[in-house]
Amino acid sequence: MAFLDNVLQPPAYGWLDEAGNFVKPSPKQIFHEFFSRLNVFKSKKNWLPFFSWLKILCLTPFFFLFLFKFLSIGMFAVAFLYSMVIMGTHGTIWHHRYCTHGAYRFKNSFWRFFTQNLTISVIPEEIYVISHHVHHAKSDQPGDPYNAEGGFLYCFLADVVHQPIAKDLSEADYNRVRLLMKHTGITGNTYKQYLTWGSYANPLRSTVSWILNWSFWYLVFFSLGGHALACTIFGSAGFWGVGVRTFNYEGHGKGKMYSVKG
Ligand SMILES: [Zn+2]
Numbered sequence: 001m002a003f004l005d006n007v008l009q010p011p012a013y014g015w016l017d018e019a020g021n022f023v024k025p026s027p028k029q030i031f032h033e034f035f036s037r038l039n040v041f042k043s044k045k046n047w048l049p050f051f052s053w054l055k056i057l058c059l060t061p062f063f064f065l066f067l068f069k070f071l072s073i074g075m076f077a078v079a080f081l082y083s084m085v086i087m088g089t090h091g092t093i094w095h096h097r098y099c100t101h102g103a104y105r106f107k108n109s110f111w112r113f114f115t116q117n118l119t120i121s122v123i124p125e126e127i128y129v130i131s132h133h134v135h136h137a138k139s140d141q142p143g144d145p146y147n148a149e150g151g152f153l154y155c156f157l158a159d160v161v162h163q164p165i166a167k168d169l170s171e172a173d174y175n176r177v178r179l180l181m182k183h184t185g186i187t188g189n190t191y192k193q194y195l196t197w198g199s200y201a202n203p204l205r206s207t208v209s210w211i212l213n214w215s216f217w218y219l220v221f222f223s224l225g226g227h228a229l230a231c232t233i234f235g236s237a238g239f240w241g242v243g244v245r246t247f248n249y250e251g252h253g254k255g256k257m258y259s260v261k262g
Helices: 002-006 027-038 044-070 073-100 109-116 125-137 152-156 171-184 191-197 203-250
Strands: none
Touching: 002 125, 002 171, 027 044, 027 152, 044 073, 044 125, 044 191, 044 203, 073 109, 073 125, 073 171, 073 203, 125 171, 152 203, 171 191
């Protein structure tokens, strides 16, 4: 249990008070934590949550192009299908069932890579996986990274303020993080690299795989239906990326992130 108590970086307001009760921060405290943890100039160990929101920022123009330039009934149907069905299903089978719970195996690393990249990449695996183990261990107790008692913002901004791994793990604890991530096929940082970057994911590898994933899918959608289809699908992935953050809160009692129970 000690490992799961310490593996996530505690927010400045803490998980619990001295009496062991849940700390409910004010919106101001949450926003302060959010911007301080996105600040890569303050510490490069903040790179992963920054990277995650940078992707959302980059998807925003596609969403507006879809909305104001390419919107039609057909494109709306595509956007609906991609954001409400395809992205969510991928989150379930990849991030949740496979990466977190190891619920099935792949025949070989090709099929694993194929499944990982079945959609436009939005959520970094590490942010989802490690915190989801903590969530299962502490569901709705202090320390649950998306404790619904904390309110909407507590959950909506959780991927920055509560879900990243701690920056001061011992080598033994970092090795346990590596064990939880190994089967995902993502080549992680060495302990020495972790001490520099504060994450399992490596920034260079993550950036290269981001560029390749998005380029591949833009080309595929563009060749099928021009910029209209490509912008519609990329925009709907951005819409999902924001929407999924609200499920952390909405999902209370209905099933957690990605509206999945388990
Ligand atoms: Zn689960």
